[in-house]
Amino acid sequence: MNTHLIQKYNVPGPRYTSYPTVPYWDETPPTESTWLANVRATYEATRHQGISLYIHLPYCERLCTYCGCTTRITVNHAVETPYIDAVLTEWQLYLDALGEAPLIKEIHLGGGTPTFFSAAHLQRLVRGLTRGARLSPDADLSFEAHPANTTDAHLQALYDVGFRRLSLGIQDFDPNVQRIINRRQSFAEVQAVTESARNLGYNSINFDLIYGLPLQNAHTMAQTLAYTAALQPDRIAFYSYAHVPWLKPAQRSFEAFLPSGEAKRALYEQGKQSLEARGYREIGMDHFALPTDALHRSAQAGTLHRNFMGYTPHQTQLLIGLGASAIGDAWTAFAQNPKAVEPYLESLRAGRLPLQKGHVLTDEDLVLRQHILALMCRLETRWNPLLPENEVLNQAQERLQELEDDRLIEQGPGYVRVLPEGQPFVRNVCMAFDARLWNRRAASPLFSQTV
Incomplete structure (x- = not known):
């Protein structure tokens, strides 16, 4: 990897699980009626696709100091029942708004630590979610788990209600x-x-690994990769550590031990070479999968999708987020719940959706969203350069000139393609299309480094 290019392009930038990115949403959020109008319109237009559900379960018994997620640290498990009751109440409000039993294509339990909750409580949650809906025969049900507290009872309870994919948070x-x-x-x-998961019948197991953590080096990474290879997960999310101490002060505790930009990228290259030598294929950004996994098959078929849950093989335009801090995506609008548990519960006790912030996309937003998504999933995008509404895309190409000069992309009238050498810089390519970022440069840091 060219160290000059790393130094040149290692700048703060979004991970583009959405466009516009959350810091650039409108200051005035949509009302509940506006948000639900967008939800209903997208549902009616795409009901054949089915919908996705993301449930945020924020509780953890201890703080992982690297973590940038929204969490609540406690050892008090009495919080489980009222929280699940609230999530099911929130879901009923959406069912009432849709007016029928929707087809569920995807459910993901994230956190926090979903396995903080007992097996019985998780099973009750999922049964409550599916009771008022229809579960697609090929629905993808997955959950995140901490290996140190995931029991056979957790695995069995979720398997019994349809879960076949497990994501283990390992990191290193x-x-x-x-x-x-x-x-x-x-x-x-x-x-x-x-x-245990494989013996039960789980057919897709993901390991979350992170490169760029404190004290990591080539030796420790080789050890982590060897242990990973010994267990041969179907997928690996090989994430870049996101250093955001202005949001997560606990990260300041190890700043002196973080690898440099060049050393950090070398860890990724080491991981990529090791994984590809063992039969894994790189998918989009920071993901690898065996050819037998659905994520790889969708990438090959050109149907890979990306949303707030990350990469997924299912293209659903309606994602409903439930739980504190969860984000819903109606394609034409976003809405996020309060990050703190207390206001989330209070809103639901009052009988209203717990919406704290959101954004209704403009026509320009919708155009740019489509092309950023194509770049993140397929590493290329195309458009008609003669159409007036695409002038914003033509302007984006001017910002890509340096990346073209550095032979990281190929572009011409109405198309941009990320070259293999440019794949580590796909976030930088997307930033060229991010009109909101360019029009409203932030005075304070918002994002982690791109490399």
Whole structure:
């Protein structure tokens, strides 16, 4: 990897799970009636696709200091029942608004630590979600789990209600790295959960790994990759560590031990080479999958999709987010719930959707969203350069001149293609299309580094 290019393009930038990105949403959020009007319109236009559900379960028993997610740290498990009651109440408000039993294509339980909740409570949650809906025969049901607290009872309870995909948050196997980020699970624990899940019938197991963590080096990364290869997960999310200490002050505790930009990227290249040598294929940005996995098949078929849950093989235009901090996506509008649990619960007790912020997309937003999504999923995009509404895309190409000069992209009238050498810089390519970022440059940091 060219260190000059890393230094040149390693700037703060979004991960583009949406466009516009959350910091550039309108200051005045849509009303509940406006949000639900957008939800209903998208549902009626795309009901044949089915919908996706994301449920945010924010509780953790301990703080992982690297984590940038919205969490609530507690050892009080009495919070489980009222929280699940609230999520099911919120879901009923959406069912009432849709007026019929929707087809569910996808359910993902994220956090926080979903396995903070008991197996019985998680099963009750899922049964409550599906009771008023129809579950697609090929629905993709998945959950995130901490290897150190995921029991056979968790795996069995969720398998019994249709879950077949499991995502294990590992980050790194090295004990020194685990210690400094306060995230500890042994190889034996990971192996036990992986093997139990496979024996039950889970057919897609993902490992979350992170490069760029404090104390990581080539040796520790080789060890983590060897342990990973021994268990051969179907997918691997090999994320870049997002250093955002202005949002997550706990990250300041290890700033002196973070690898530099060049060293960080070298860890990714090491991981990529190791994974590809073992039969994995790179998918989009920061993801790898075996050829037998649905994520790889969708990438090959050109149907890969990206939303607030990350990459998914299912293209649904309506994503309903439930739980504190969850974000809903109606394609034409976004809405986010309060991040704190208390105002989330209070809104539902009052009988209203707990909406705190959101955005209704303009015509220009919708055009740009389509092309940023194409770049993130297929590494290329095309348009008719003669149409007046595409002038904003033609302007974006002017910002890409340096990346073209550096042979990271290929472009011409009405198209941009990310070259293999440019794939590490796909976020930079998308930033050229981000009109809101260019029109309203932030005075304070908003995003992690792109490389």
